[in-house]
Amino acid sequence: MQVNEPTVIDVRHLSEQQLAALGMTRIAYVKPVVIDGVPGFAIHAADGTPMAVAEDRDVAVAAIVQHEMHPLSVH
Template sequence: MLLQNDAVNVAPVISTSELRGLGMESVAYIREVEVEGEDAFAIHAADGTPMAVTEDRETAINAILQHEMMPVPLH
């Protein structure tokens, strides 16, 4: 059971439609993909537009932050 005080410690989860409403210039999400048989991580704008592909999740997060965007979890 989630107590009211515990709500502060829970990471927010955002749906795809909510991401679209936040604006594609400021929010990005990462999706695990396969490129030429290799695992990779695609970076997408809030509206779902693909922006880049990296070899690992950490590089994807760093790329988002370097472009002054906010990485958000996707459910």
């Protein structure tokens, strides 16, 4: 029986696209935004794709957790 060796990837040599896709289905970012003069919190996928806007940060984080993702803040 042969054991498969794990694939080792040097993250220092990832392309922009590979880095953006890293954690794509597991990580979402929250950042403060102002839309039409109204402050809110935007939720973006790991690659920067906009997913939603919430009225406050706690609601944005709860929405991310509800979808089984990990929230990260962007300042």
